[in-house]
Amino acid sequence: MTARLHRAAVPAGLDQPVTPDQVGIVHLGIGAFHRAHQAVFTELAARATGERGWGILGVTQRSASVRDQLRPQGGVYSVVTAGTRASSLDLVGSVVDVAWPAEETARVLAAIAAPTTHVVTLTVTEKGYCRAVGGDLDVDCVGADLATLAAEEAGDGTGAASTSAIGLLVRGLAARRRAAAAARDRRPITVLSCDNMLDNGHVLERLLRSAVEAALPAAAASELLHWLAADVAVPCSMVDRIVPATTAAQRDAVERELGVRDEGLVVAEPFRQWVIEDRFAGPRPAWEMAGATLTADVAPWERAKLRLLNGTHSLLACAGRLAGHETIAQTVGDAAIAARARRLLFEDALPTLTPPDGADLTAYGESVLERFANPATGHTTVQVSSDSTQKIPIRWGGTIADRLAVGVVPHGAAFALAAWSELVRREAAGGRSVDDPRAGELRAIVAAAGAGDPAQAAPPDVACALVALPGLLPDAAGTDERLVDAILAEVDGLAAR
Template sequence: MTRLDRTSLPTLTPREDLVLPSHLPADGAPSGIVHFGIGAFHRAHQAVITQAAMEDTGDDSWWITGVTQRSDSVRRQLAPQDGLYTVLEKSPAGAKAQVISAVREVIFPAEQQDRLDALLADPALRIITLTVTEKGYRRRADGRLDLSDPLVAADIAGGAGAAPASAVGRLARGLQGRARAGGAPITVVCCDNLTANGEVLERLVRDFAEALPAAEAEELTAFLDAHVRFPSTMVDRIVPATTDADRTEGRAILGLEDAGLVVAEPFLQWVVEDSFAGERPAWEQGGAQLTADVAPFELMKLRTLNGAHSTLAYLGALRGHETIAESVADPQVLQAARDLIAQDVIPTLTAPDGTDLVAYGETVLERFANPALAHRTVQIAMDGSQKLPLRLLGTIRDRRTAGAEPLAAARGVAAWMAYVASDLPLDDPIADRLAQLARGRTDAGAIVENLLGVREVFGEDLPADAWLRGVLRDEVACLLAR
């Protein structure tokens, strides 16, 4: 079958189930945005909103250059397609395909470092965005940059002319090169699920700068102070891994082969702090919400959506469910998620302007019930040691401070512990350590004691909470018995 590209695109005709871009980037058009970590989520989220903003305003100076982090797989998918790809939006009512043209190129720094250096120094570039996942920032338990990490250490020691390999290293060295090229203002927008993600990323970049030789540190820090902003954001869209069945469905709608197809739900939300160093896309015209304070939105999402997502994943996987939709269809698992939201999460939140927290929680569960999205429980279960503190442990701490007993939130943590002890796939930055502590064990008390000892996850306070320790022991025992 003919492949999607600039030549084949004009053979398509818009339909109710097929949306086509209004225009394509001209040859040699500069990139207004560089995005680190151009995986499925960015292509189904920020790129979609950026394209909508350009089409609505006619300002086509915001084409995206994607930067692959670990492999050149996305480059190999999109380069033969001139950057074009399809977002297959799936709902119980059916599927709709939208062809996206916002990504003008994809580069692989391991082979194209000079190209990346030139882009990051170019005054035409005004925005850098990132989706590199929580673990991609290589943070210590206290949230600071892990200077002992081999990639980070090599990026610091390598000097300004070396090719960095970590996300923070690439960003910091790129900003250093930009400073030396004239220092045009630029805004760096983190789009990962981190609390106060803009502040977190700025701190990591400054940690990198402070670890450099004195003259370089002073140069980069001065540039950060004067010409760089790090607004915080909240992102939300379910983007499951693309399957062969999805590609077949996409081909049926498109009539073309698309190696870069991504799948998403209809819902899309992006809240961005309105703090920019210079020009920005009219993202609000593409559906984003600009606000002075992202914090209430991100806490609502992290604790409600992400907390429920992880709880459904762990409990569902333990009960043999392959997808989140199957977990929601299980009355007991669904009730556990409902209890989490109603009893433990909502009391810890301040509602963002215009938001009904109860209605938001119900919408979240309705989205999770979408059977058209094969969001696998073991995929959501990945990186639990990184996700748990943000998604469930903050809720537990706040409820305990208020004198409450957050049983539902504790049940989600117990499900993670039972999952770690099970023979289900364990994909985690500290998987070997977790496996040594709990894998294959059947004594609930030992499992709880061992895992609570992972201080970078639970801190010093939660292991000292006798109520929590007891509830976790009882819940893990129940889950293992089942």
């Protein structure tokens, strides 16, 4: 059996990864993206400054798999940067360990409360924020954690395992406040969302406050809310890097190259970007030394990224899947779909954007399709088209509303919605599961359009009902006759293929 990669025995020819001397960051949702993005920025910042106090305790939300991959390796793993012409490999040592809340909630709470921890970061995907259709906190989603929070605030150390990222976070922050009060010191902390949501910091801050208000009596809630307002900063950020799921073949290839097995391997494209609102409650890593942009206003950056890159990604995923393409790169090679993507990029989304200082959004839009055409990234159409009801409002919704407001029909976005609608219809009609948090509603819509039989549902009827789904599009856009007519014209063409 091949030996595992470990920071104590780095293969010859590779630079020694950073060895942190303490945990300074707790990260919720340590999947492949975090390991190829924020952890890499943290690694490079530590190399540039020599600081060793920014070790990351990763928290895996869904299963123990990442913990079981990284713990035997002392947290170290490799990142393959895969370009269209060349690839490179580097080691990352900024992750100290990984904890799984199902078994290690107490450890995570203690880490968030520790005075040496100054930042909590999150990549838990849109649905990990436990929001209801209108955007408010879904109390049922976090109910168990809120009940435990109430007991912990009352002095009952229940030790119950956390069941949600938001619940775990608010429990950790409450534990930090209690620890600060007991030690008679201040422990300000920054909580930094790195998920693809507009105004992600503001969204997260509202959810935290809502969780406190839902869990605690008014007097106790007021005390914790006052501390959150005074000692917790929740800035916004925008992240960008394509990080597909790692395959067994890629792990085998790296094993042949290194002579050791790396179960924590991640593969990513060369491009990486991180724009962070410069509003921290205390110390932070020197991420700007690794190429991050610190700014007073993230909004123009994140709006451009969500509408140009993420919006195009979702169009390619839905349309490519309909056309039988397995990957996004294959889909970009489909001239008909690529033309629709360019229409969304340059005719629909670009006119709605104000370029951030120093940014060339036309060039950025061109780079989007070039990046998606990189076969090394391997993003699958199935993967990217999942959870679409969570993605459409922020990836297509703003573009659609803004164009309709000035009297322009966004035809690229209409095609995207038609492709999504037809994909949902075909999956439901074929008796296949729809991978979406609102799957039950989607299947019910298709069944209703077919008078109880999804297989009999007419594509135009399904499309009209789906785009009018509450919470999907803003400002009644889903029932706007101009948009609906454009969608139905596209549906007819897609259904005929």
